[in-house]
Amino acid sequence: MATQRTPSPGTPADPAAGTGTRTPAPPRIPAEERLFSLVLALLASDNGLTKSEILSTVQGYRQRYARSGDNANLERQFERDKDDIRELGVPLETLESPTDPGNNQNLRYRIPRGDYELPTDISFSPEETTLLNLAAMVWREGSLSGESRRAILKLRSLGVTSTEPVLGYAPRLRVRDAAFAPLSSALEKRVIVKFAYLKPGEKDARTRTVAPIALIQQQGRWMLHAEDQDAGGTRNFLLRRIVSPITATSKHFEPFPADAAQLALDELERIWHERTAVVEVEQGSDAATRLQKRPGTTVSDTDPTTLLLHYTDINLFADELAGFGPEALVRTPPELRDAVRSRLEVTAADHG
């Protein structure tokens, strides 16, 4: 290592730098006490504090601060703490010194009260609180469960109690997709990412490089709506079919319009309405029971075994229908009919 590099404010600290090199110095102050003290100090200071003021005076840092010495570890700790605090929605600001712009040592940090506090005209009724509690419980697992848990703590801070106790009954959304958390973080930071994707109907995954626009859910399936950097144009990627870890690149992208998520959903809904299939099901079979209950299904007036079904992706739907074996026969459209038929022939041949 040549020179001591001071991490520039606002950029995330090198994650590899922190772990392992941390030297815990006595007395040990719990992380939450240090973070809490930092927020209090920055909220209370109108003009902000410089890094050296923070490190030398704030509880949790001052115990480890060396007056005349190397505080590199402590500085890295401060960089990580800033990221952690900002991630919670605390607006930690950096102000350049008017007399000495560009000098990192003279940057001042503060938390402007108006941006920190919930606006006073925002309040939630007991009915709304009940709904929000239920909304938080939807995220049973996955990355949004941590977010919703913290949101509920903030909601409870306002002191409103729900109109009804939260029943154990609340539909839960199981989000197992490991891609969800890294993608929502890439969305927020506007970073271009790479991942291997198994397109429905294909046997091998291909690497995609995309600018994430929105995470959307249609018919229960989570998708990433993104701009494909190689193919150009936007695509929807099923999270379940992302088969590699998400790799962040060093490239950033410009923000997309705020209604991009809604537009992408509208487009998917339009496709779903447009694409229909006529399927004949064997009476009393599993296919008959389940396909009739598929959202949007219409049963023929003249023949209860003929169903009109909607779908978005022909390959996914063909996989689903092939699973029903002889219980379902596709009448139209021809391309779906062929897709299901050839799937069944391949399965029969592979197992013959």
Next chain:
Amino acid sequence: MAERTPPLQAQDKLTFLLSLVPYLMDHDRISVTDVAAHFGMKPEQIRDAVRLIGVSGVPGDTAAYQHGDLFDIAWDDFEDNDEIVLTNRVAIDDSPRFSAREASALIAGLQYLSALPEHADRAAIASLMAKLSRGASSAPGQVAVASSETDATLAVIRQSVASGMQVEFDYRNSQGSAEHRRVDPLRVESMDADWYLRGWDHLREAVRTFRLDRISAPQVTTEAITFAAGDVVLPELLFEASAADLIVTVDVAPAAAFLLADYMTDGGTQTQPDGRLRTTIRVSHYHGLKRLMASMSGVATVVEPPEARAVVAAWAAAGAARYTDAG
């Protein structure tokens, strides 16, 4: 709440501290038990937080954390009566804003709920979403959930829970046979496009998972439920392994292995000369297996036992034959 309380991480603890202070400011005197109930936490977690708040503050003009620069509580009331009285406060005046990601988690949750029949008040939900966006520290991220039709069965289940009466229905299992079941509903879950009811099954006298799309003629009975949510700890896995399960060896294209994740045993995988992964899966009967394999055409093949291969082959061949017969 019947939910388990997970251990809090530093960020959660910080959020809790920042949320607890304004709440205490609004209550001149409040018992630890009441605070614990309100925040859905254990009393000891509240006491730990109050002890920390009681010694925290700002460096102040002297940069020495002098008495007036710290929060203070009535320590006697706290130690002797388990009551919290905040006697000095610093820095914090109000509740914190939601982070963009917190707001979008709640907004997406609301969108999901608004698809359900009992939360049909779209206008109320829309105004709530607008409030959340305004109460966030920056614009909530782009997460959107399409509203979708849901099964009418959901409304019956909701009614069953609300009235505390068992629900009964006809259930056609994947073997094609229908049975009449009576169930205490414990939870409804959805995964991808599929909805599941998890409940206490009075026929099997055990917790069972039912696909909503296999339920017909659901009705609320006049018999009271035996178990409510919270009386029973539900396993994380939707379908539990059973000693009667059949073990099947399968070769699968590596990229498609995730499709078998719910069924894989702990046996691990070996790469075959052709690049496929050989793994073992657990199925309760071949009726389920044949449907699974036929839906993974070209990417998964049963290796053994031979009976399993034969069942899958016959199922797929019968399906393909319908196209030949139908012309």
